[in-house]
Amino acid sequence: MKKEQVVNCQFSVWYPLFKKHTIKSLILPLPQNVIEYLLDDGTLVVSGSSENSYQRSQINNSDSEDEGDVQWSDDETTTVVTAPEFPEFNSKVQEAINSLDGCVFPKLNWSAPRDANWIALNSSLQCQSLSDIFLLFKSSDFITHDLTQPFHQCNDDSPDPVINYELVLRKWSELIPGGEFRCFVKENKLIGISQRDYTQYYQHISKQETSISSSILQFFKDTIQHQFPDEDFVLDVYRDSVGRVWLIDFNPFGEVTDSLLFTWEELMSENKLAASYTDDTTLQDGPAFRYTTSEVTVQPSPCLSYRIPRDFLDLSTGEDAYKLMDFLKLQKGQQEAEDSEEDTESAVNTP
Incomplete structure (x- = not known):
C-alpha cells in the first residue's frame, strides 16, 4: 500500500468524480x-452544546485561595472546565x-x-x-x-x-445493513465481494446471490472501472430494494482496510482466491462473493471492543506487556495478603 493510494481515497478526491452515483x-x-x-x-467537554461546562469537585485540604476557574470552599474544590467555542x-x-x-x-x-x-x-x-x-x-x-x-x-x-x-x-439516509457490500479491486478487476455486516444473517442475500453479484459487477464496469486514480482499491456499495447500486466509499487496498469475510493473504494472491470460488458456474468468471450463510455463523460486532476501557482490552489481548506485569504483581500481592490473613487466623484459632 502506497501513500499515494491513501491520498486518493480521501473523500474530497473521489467525490467530484462520482458525485451523481453517491449520497x-x-x-x-x-x-x-x-x-x-x-x-x-x-x-471530555463537548463544545457547542448547551451544557458546555463540567464541574469537578474534590476534597480541599488547603486554606489557600487560587484565582481563575478554581472556586474554593471550606470543604471542597470545584473546578469549572469550559469547552472551547x-x-x-x-x-x-x-x-x-x-x-x-x-x-x-x-x-x-x-x-x-x-x-x-x-x-x-x-x-x-x-x-x-x-x-x-x-x-x-x-x-x-x-x-x-x-x-x-x-x-x-x-x-x-x-x-x-x-x-x-x-x-x-x-x-442522512436510512441504509439497511443487509444491502451494504465491500468490493475488492486489484489491477482494475473486481476480484471479491463481501457482505459488509457479516455479523448478521440476511436471508435475502442467499436467495439473490447471483443477481446481487451481477448487479454490483455491472455497476463497477459501467461507473468505477478505469475511472478511479488507482488500479488497486476497495469500494463500499449499497444495493437498494429495487436493485440499483450506489457508491458509498473508497478505501485503500491494504491491511489498514478490514477484509471482512476474506483474508488479505487471499486477496493478495489470485491463485488462493480463485481456489475459494463457489462451485456455482455463473460466478466462475466474476468476483468471489462471500456472505454469512446461516444464523449459526453469526458473530458479535467487532466494534463492541471499543465500548470497554482500553486498559481492559490491552490486558485481555496482552498488547501492553507493562500493564500485564503490573496486573500480575497486583494479583500476587493480593494472594500473599490473603495467605497471610489465613495464617494469622489459623495461629489465633490454634489451642
Missing part, C-alpha cells in the same frame, strides 16, 4: 484549532446541516466514527448539530487514526504528503 454531501475545511480540540485528551465554524456547519435537511452522517477525510455510535443518545451516527459531531469524533479511535496515523502500514519511504483535513457531512 449528496458537503465538505468543510477543518480549522487547526478544531483539530487540536479533537486531539485534546483532557476532560468555535462560533464561525459552528455557524458554517449548522448552515450545511440545514441544507441537507437537518440530519447528517459525519466523517473525516477517510473514516466515520463507527466505533463511537454507542456513546450517542440514540446509538446512531445521525447528527443534527456540531455538538453531536464532536461527541462522536472525540470518542472515536477511527477519527484519531485519521488525524495522527493516516499513512500507517504504507510501505514506501517517501515523505508524508500534506493533508488538509476536512469535515464531510453526508445527507
Whole structure:
C-alpha cells in the first residue's frame, strides 16, 4: 500500500468524480484549532452544546485561595472546565446541516466514527448539530487514526504528503445493513465481494446471490472501472430494494482496510482466491462473493471492543506487556495478603 493510494481515497478526491452515483454531501475545511480540540485528551467537554461546562469537585485540604476557574470552599474544590467555542465554524456547519435537511452522517477525510455510535443518545451516527459531531469524533479511535496515523502500514519511504483535513457531512439516509457490500479491486478487476455486516444473517442475500453479484459487477464496469486514480482499491456499495447500486466509499487496498469475510493473504494472491470460488458456474468468471450463510455463523460486532476501557482490552489481548506485569504483581500481592490473613487466623484459632 502506497501513500499515494491513501491520498486518493480521501473523500474530497473521489467525490467530484462520482458525485451523481453517491449520497449528496458537503465538505468543510477543518480549522487547526478544531483539530487540536479533537486531539485534546483532557476532560471530555463537548463544545457547542448547551451544557458546555463540567464541574469537578474534590476534597480541599488547603486554606489557600487560587484565582481563575478554581472556586474554593471550606470543604471542597470545584473546578469549572469550559469547552472551547468555535462560533464561525459552528455557524458554517449548522448552515450545511440545514441544507441537507437537518440530519447528517459525519466523517473525516477517510473514516466515520463507527466505533463511537454507542456513546450517542440514540446509538446512531445521525447528527443534527456540531455538538453531536464532536461527541462522536472525540470518542472515536477511527477519527484519531485519521488525524495522527493516516499513512500507517504504507510501505514506501517517501515523505508524508500534506493533508488538509476536512469535515464531510453526508445527507442522512436510512441504509439497511443487509444491502451494504465491500468490493475488492486489484489491477482494475473486481476480484471479491463481501457482505459488509457479516455479523448478521440476511436471508435475502442467499436467495439473490447471483443477481446481487451481477448487479454490483455491472455497476463497477459501467461507473468505477478505469475511472478511479488507482488500479488497486476497495469500494463500499449499497444495493437498494429495487436493485440499483450506489457508491458509498473508497478505501485503500491494504491491511489498514478490514477484509471482512476474506483474508488479505487471499486477496493478495489470485491463485488462493480463485481456489475459494463457489462451485456455482455463473460466478466462475466474476468476483468471489462471500456472505454469512446461516444464523449459526453469526458473530458479535467487532466494534463492541471499543465500548470497554482500553486498559481492559490491552490486558485481555496482552498488547501492553507493562500493564500485564503490573496486573500480575497486583494479583500476587493480593494472594500473599490473603495467605497471610489465613495464617494469622489459623495461629489465633490454634489451642
